[in-house]
Amino acid sequence: MSAEGSREALLQGNEAVVEGAVAVGCSFYAGYPITPSTEVAEGLAARLPATGGTFLQMEDEIASIAACLGASLAGAKAMTATSGPGFSLMQELVGYAAIAEIPFVLVNVMRYGPSTGLPTSPSQGDVMQARWGTHGDHPIIVLTASSVREAFDMTVKSFNLAEKYRSPVILLLDEVVGHMREKVKLPAPEAVERLERIHPSTPPEWYAPYEETNTGVPPMAAFGDGYRFHVTGLVHDRMGFPTQKKSEIVQGTNRLYRKIERGFREICMTDGVGLEDARTVVVAYGSVARSAQQAVEEMRDQGKPVGLLRLRTLWPFPRAAFERILDGVDDILVCELNRGQVYREVLRVSRGRCEVHKHTRTDGEMITPAEIVRALRERI
C-alpha cells in the first residue's frame, strides 16, 4: 500500500523508512531480515521491483552490505537495514565504504544486546558502535529519529547526505520508533528533496576518483559510464591505487575528515524545547526524546526552568548545540537506553562548565516521562 501523496496513513517507523527511501530515489536494497528491522526489507521487497529497482535477499549481512557497495559504485542509491547482530557483521565494510568513499545508507533498528540479546526489546546500545564499530580513524554520519514522520524525513536526509559527502550514513532507530505506528501525512513525492552525487565533468582519461576538491568531495563516476577507476580498501592516491607515501597517506585521511567537518552546520541537527530560559536541560534522542518532551512540557507548565535538547544527529557529535547552552545552564540530564554512551560525550564537550547527570534504563523497557520528572525534581 502506498502512502505517497498527501493522504493520511497509519504507518510504522520501519514503513516510513521504506516510503522515505522510495521518495528519495533509492533503487537498490540488499539485506538479510532481522527483528526489529524486517519490515524495511518487506516493504522494499514490494516497492522496489515495482519502480524498476532491485531487491535482493542475501545469504547474510556481510554479503548484504557488499552488494550495496557494489550497487552504489554502479550508480545506484543503495540501502540495507539490520539490527545489532547484523550490524556487528557489517562493520568491516562500513570502514571500506568510508575509505573508498562509497555513499550508501545503513539502517540499524537497535535492539537489546549484546549478541542475540532481546530481539524484540528496545535499546540505544549501538551509539558507540555506530561511531567506532569499524577499525581505524574515520568520519561517519549517524542520524536518528523520534517519530514515524521523522523516520521518513531522516531516511531522506540520510540518502542526501550520503550522496553529497560520498560517505556511508547510518540511520540509528530503536525498536520503539521502528515498530510504533502513528498517523502521518507524508509529503508529495515532488516536495521531497533529492540530492544526486556529483558526476565527473572531465573526460574519462583525465578522471581522478580521489582528487582534492574545494569541498573535499571528489566527483564520482559510475561503473559502466565509461570511466575506468580502481577501488580499494588500501590507503590510496588520487587515482585510487595503493600508496605508502606519507604525504598521500595524510592528505587522503585529512580529506576524509575535512569533507565532513565542512558540512557540520548542515549535518549536525538538533532541536529543543525551552532552551532559551532553561537552567536544567534534558538531552535525549530517538524514542526516549518523546518521554523527555512530555516530562519537560509538564514541568514547564508548572513554571520550572527546564528544557529539552533533542539530538537528531548523533555523529559527528553536535557539539555546537551544546556550546550554545552550556554557559547558561546549571545541569544537564542525559536520558538514554544504555549505560551512558551519549552521557560520556556530553561530559566530554561540557568540560566542567555545568553538572552532567544521566538517567538510563537497561531492562528492555522504555524510559517513562514520570521517571524523568522524578530525576529532574532531584536537581531543581
Add this chain to the structure above:
Amino acid sequence: MRTEIRFAGSGGQGLITAGVILAEAVGLHDGKYVVQTQSYGPEARGGASKAEVVIDDRPIRYPKAQRLDVLLAMTQEGCDRYYHDLKPEGVLILDADLVPTAPTSAALAVPITRMVREALGRELFANIAALGVLAGATGIVGMEALTAAVLARVPKGTEQKNRDALNLGFEAGRSAAASPADEPEHDEV
C-alpha cells in the same frame, strides 16, 4: 483526553492486528491522534504478546500505555500480568473461556473465541470479534469507523465473515456492559 487500551494474549491470536485496526479506526476514520505499539517475545507463536493503542485529542509524546482505560485479555497470563495497570474506573474485558479466573467481579467476561467458533466455524475471527466487544462495551470507537477499518485490512473474500464477527462481538459487548453477570440483582431480594 488520553485513552489507553491494551490487548493482552499470546502470539497468533491476532491481537497486534486488532490493535492496528483499532488505531486505524480512531486515527484515520475518527480523526484523533493515535499511537499503536506492541511487545512480544522472540517466538513466532505462543509467547506472551500485547498490543497497545493510545488515543488523544492532542499530539501523543510517550507512546506506551501505563494506566489503562481498557484491558482486553485473551489469556489468563495476560489478565493476571496487566490487571494491576487498569485504572480504578477502567474496563476489564475477558475471553470467558480462556481466562477462567477473573480478578474482579466487575470484569466483562464474554466467551469471545467460543462464540466465534460456534457462529462462524473458525476461531480465526476472534480478534475481530474482540474489537466488536470493545466497541459495544465501551463506545471508545464507533462501529462505522471500526467496520471501515476492518474491511480495509482483511483479506479479500473474508469481508462478510469479519463483518459478522464484528457485529457478533458488538452485541455481546453491549449486553455484557448493560448487565454485568455478577451484579447482585437487588430487585429480587
